[in-house]
Amino acid sequence: GESVGLHLPTLSVQEGDNSIINCAYSNSASDYFIWYKQESGKGPQFIIDIRSNMDKRQGQRVTVLLNKTVKHLSLQIAATQPGDSAVYFCAEARLSGYALNFGKGTSLLVTP
Amino acid sequence: GAGVSQTPSNKVTEKGKYVELRCDPISGHTALYWYRQSLGQGPEFLIYFQGTGAADDSGLPNDRFFAVRPEGSVSTLKIQRTERGDSAVYLCASSLTRQGDGYTFGSGTRLTVV
Numbered sequence: 001g002e003s004v005g006l007h008l009p010t011l012s013v014q015e016g017d018n019s020i021i022n023c024a025y026s027n028s029a030s031d032y033f034i035w036y037k038q039e040s041g042k043g044p045q046f047i048i049d050i051r052s053n054m055d056k057r058q059g060q061r062v063t064v065l066l067n068k069t070v071k072h073l074s075l076q077i078a079a080t081q082p083g084d085s086a087v088y089f090c091a092e093a094r095l096s097g098y099a100l101n102f103g104k105g106t107s108l109l110v111t112p
Numbered sequence: 113g114a115g116v117s118q119t120p121s122n123k124v125t126e127k128g129k130y131v132e133l134r135c136d137p138i139s140g141h142t143a144l145y146w147y148r149q150s151l152g153q154g155p156e157f158l159i160y161f162q163g164t165g166a167a168d169d170s171g172l173p174n175d176r177f178f179a180v181r182p183e184g185s186v187s188t189l190k191i192q193r194t195e196r197g198d199s200a201v202y203l204c205a206s207s208l209t210r211q212g213d214g215y216t217f218g219s220g221t222r223l224t225v226v
Binding site: 041042043044045046089091098099100101102103104105 | 116143145147152153154155156157160167168171203205215216217218219220
């Protein structure tokens with residue numbers, strides 16, 4: 001079946017560097033994509049979203065890029081901080097729907 | 113409250129027992145969702161409520177799983193005859209709209225079946 005997946009299961013970066021987390025999706029009907037951050041013992045926390053009619057969206061220190069041609073999504077975190085250490089999930093959905101389809105997650109470790 | 117509250121935070125039960133997991137959504141959120149997250153995996157959709165009714169329960173793995181939301185607020189996920197494979201974190205989320213950006217997740221209930 002169609003699925004959402006991540007290219008890298010773990011990512012280690014130095015504090016202050018930029019981080020890039022990648023995600024591939026295969027359901028061409030998805031028109032809404034979300035990045036979540038999940039810290040140990042907590043539920044997923046919304047970071048940023050993007051609709052399929054956009055290819056880039058910026059937030060505070062984060063940017064999401066969407067490449068519909070190759071069905072690829074990325075999350076860029078600028079000036080990564082220790083508090084950014086967590087597991088990051090991308091999720092796909094349909095704006096007309098409600099269920100989120102999550103990938104497996106990438107563990108981001110920020111070292112001093 | 114300010115967020116989605118789930119109780120208990122941890123539950124250990126013996127195989128074959130019945131368990132109930134509670135979710136208290138954000139006040140005013142009409143949509144409520146249950147997800148299940150196994151170790152090292154992303155959350156998987158179980159069931160969606162709009163108000164009091166289960167609009168979509170297609171994610172429930174089998175008929176041992178059941179959820180209710182009788183007054184359109186608090187929801188209870190019920191699991192009968194628990195199996196070791198049911199061990200996971202059960203996450204609840206609520207939203208104002210059906211779109212994902214309105215989702216607020218609770219911290220989950222970690223269920224361990226021994």
